[in-house]
Every structure is written in structure tokens, then in C-alpha cells.
Amino acid sequence: MSSTYLDYNSTTPVDPIVLEAMLPWFSVNFGNAGSSTHYWGRAAAMAVEEAREKVAEIFGCEPGEIIFTSGATEAINLALRGVMHAYQHSGKHFITVTTEHKAVLDTADALAKEGYECTRIGVDYAGRIDPDELKNAIRKDTVLVAVMMANNETGVLQDVALIGDICQQHDILFFSDTTQVAGKMQLNVKESGMAMACISAHKMYGPKGVGALYVSRKSPRVTLQAQITGGGQEKGLRSGTLNVPGIVGFGKACELAMKECWDTGSRLSSLRTIFEQLLEQKCTARINGSIRYRLPNTTNLRIPGVKASALIPAVPSLGFSTGSACTSALPEPSHVLTAMRISPEFAAESFRISLGKYTTEEEMYLAVDTISQAVATFIR
Numbered sequence: 001m002s003s004t005y006l007d008y009n010s011t012t013p014v015d016p017i018v019l020e021a022m023l024p025w026f027s028v029n030f031g032n033a034g035s036s037t038h039y040w041g042r043a044a045a046m047a048v049e050e051a052r053e054k055v056a057e058i059f060g061c062e063p064g065e066i067i068f069t070s071g072a073t074e075a076i077n078l079a080l081r082g083v084m085h086a087y088q089h090s091g092k093h094f095i096t097v098t099t100e101h102k103a104v105l106d107t108a109d110a111l112a113k114e115g116y117e118c119t120r121i122g123v124d125y126a127g128r129i130d131p132d133e134l135k136n137a138i139r140k141d142t143v144l145v146a147v148m149m150a151n152n153e154t155g156v157l158q159d160v161a162l163i164g165d166i167c168q169q170h171d172i173l174f175f176s177d178t179t180q181v182a183g184k185m186q187l188n189v190k191e192s193g194m195a196m197a198c199i200s201a202h203k204m205y206g207p208k209g210v211g212a213l214y215v216s217r218k219s220p221r222v223t224l225q226a227q228i229t230g231g232g233q234e235k236g237l238r239s240g241t242l243n244v245p246g247i248v249g250f251g252k253a254c255e256l257a258m259k260e261c262w263d264t265g266s267r268l269s270s271l272r273t274i275f276e277q278l279l280e281q282k283c284t285a286r287i288n289g290s291i292r293y294r295l296p297n298t299t300n301l302r303i304p305g306v307k308a309s310a311l312i313p314a315v316p317s318l319g320f321s322t323g324s325a326c327t328s329a330l331p332e333p334s335h336v337l338t339a340m341r342i343s344p345e346f347a348a349e350s351f352r353i354s355l356g357k358y359t360t361e362e363e364m365y366l367a368v369d370t371i372s373q374a375v376a377t378f379i380r
Helices: 014-024 039-059 074-088 102-113 131-135 160-169 244-283 308-314 335-339 344-348 361-377
Strands: 066-069 095-096 117-120 141-147 173-177 196-200 211-215 298-302 350-354
Touching: 039 066, 039 196, 039 344, 066 074, 074 095, 074 102, 074 141, 074 173, 074 196, 074 211, 095 102, 095 173, 095 308, 102 117, 117 131, 131 160, 141 160, 160 173, 160 350, 244 361, 308 344, 308 361, 335 350, 344 350
Parallel strands: 095 117, 095 141, 141 173, 173 196
Antiparallel strands: 066 211, 196 211, 298 350
16 A cells, blocks of 8 residues: 655655765764764864754854754643743743643743743734734743744744834843744844743754754843753753764755755645645545645645544555644644634544655545545545
């Protein structure tokens, strides 16, 4: 049975070029980047710094502003906890959005138990925030605003440049989860006024288990309190032996993404349009969220009268999901869709299709046919 993977927002396969770059660092060049007294360690340290330059290029920042982590979730924890702990003398209030990834929302809940206060602003039916609601939520003791650039379930984009301006006007730090943007669209943290941002290698054809946090060193200079202590690696902000093979692969993935981003994004946007239009014709599918402001590879759809929990197992040759990989096994409706004022009934009918650079036009037509045939068995 042929299979088609349509869950690239969950994870991506490691690009063969990335894998080739990583392999020597598992065996031949196996040194610890923290061991500076011999060749093996110095070679590893040099490879890490070369990768740091490539990751910085994706962000549009300086290499010295990159902190390597185990992934975006750890980076989010370091950003939110690190800032709130470091700036608690200035205030204990921060703002986020109801549609954020659980890595942000659960960290906000944990900080609330420590005595910090979080305001969660809502979104409209298209999944976008109202800038005026953000302005009204800002208080004298507000330290941080956390708004993701692109939603992982719907692909909806926020106006991060406008959010950055609002934060700068109020002298507040702006953190954005840019995990789904890297490699798909141009990302420039400086132009967007971001003080911090994060990405994860496995979302862009790199290995799992490695990510990065951008931390601004000037205008503003961000201070963080370390959340992992030990050997003092990564300027003391993230102790632990560096994952040299993973970091090398991360750097190579970023290098490839810089070359491929525009062409791949344009092609995937066209394929997504084909998929949406055909599925609308054959199954009366409906799109959730903004059609204008979204990632080029992502669509969140619902087919009236068919629950996604029934549809997905009915088409085992297709790999797609109801939403975030971190919450797709939960029986509750997506918190992202319900925050967009989509009814629980409609949310239960919704699923996410996310394309990648290996997706073909033939696979799009095959996916439409496979889904429409399955839908016909539910709706008679």
C-alpha cells in the first residue's frame, strides 16, 4: 500500500545532506566541544560555532545571540521562566495568547503557581489577535509578551512587527515562538522587534533533540536566569554537554533552508490550493482560520458531518493529524480551534494537513481521492 505523509508541522524527515554532515561527528570526530586541551575537542567546538553562524542567519541575528537547547520546548521554558525570574523586581505580570502551543501555556500555568500572573488575550474567528486588546492588557508591572508568529495547528500568522512595535513602545520584552516559520518563510527577529525567539531542528529537515533560542544582546539586552545549571555551557544559560552531531545537522538544515525557502514555499502554496479546492468540491470541506495570513504549507479543514477521529483511521495510507503532535492523542477538541470560537462539534470535525518539500502534486490528488472515498462511506 502506497503511503503519503502530510504531517510536516509535526516533524520532518532528516534531509540526506544533513545526515551526511552529521555522521562523522558520531564516530571519527567524536570530541566534546568543552574539551579545549586537545584537537578532538577543539574541532568539535569549531563545528559548533560554524553551525551557530548558520542558525543565526535563519533568525537574522548575530551568532553570539544563539543559545543551543534540546528543542523549542526547552527554549520556551528558558525564555519564559528565565525572563520572569530575572526581572521579578520589575514586575510579575506577562501576557500570552489563548492559541499558543502547550509549551507556552503549560509554562504559564507553572509560573502562576510561583506567584506570577499571566493574562491570556483571545483571537478572532480567523485566529488573529486584536492589537488593541494587547495594548489594553499591558500594565505597569508587565515584563513580557509571548505571541507565536505562526500557529502550528492552523498556520495562521500574527502581525509580529506590529506586536514588536507595541512592546518597544511600552519597554516590554517580546518573545515569539517561531518554530513553524523557520525554513518556510523569511524570519528576521530584529525587524520584528523580537527580544527572544525559538526554533527546532526537526521541523526543518534536521535531527530531533536540538533547537535554539535567540536572545537579544542589545536594544534590548535581555537578561535570563539559567534553568539548567552544571558545566556552564552556552554562556552559563544552558549547562550540559553539547550535542555536537545534532548541532552540526541543525546548522546544515538551516543552510539548506536559506537556499530552498522561497521556491519550496511557492510550490507548496500552489499544492495546498489544489488540495483545498478539490476537497471543497468533493466533500464540501471548510477552511478554519485566516486564508490570507498563514503559512504556505498548512491548512486546517473540517468536513461537515465527519469526525476527524473517525476519518483519520479510515485512511491509514495518509499521515495527517487533528493538530499538534503534543496534544493529538487527547480526546478534547483543539484548544486552538475553540479559542477561535469554533464550536466543539465543528472542532471535532477538523484536521490539519501540512505539506513539506518532498510532497508532490500526485500525492495531493491521491490524498483528495482517498479522503473523499472514505467520506462517502460516512455520509450516505
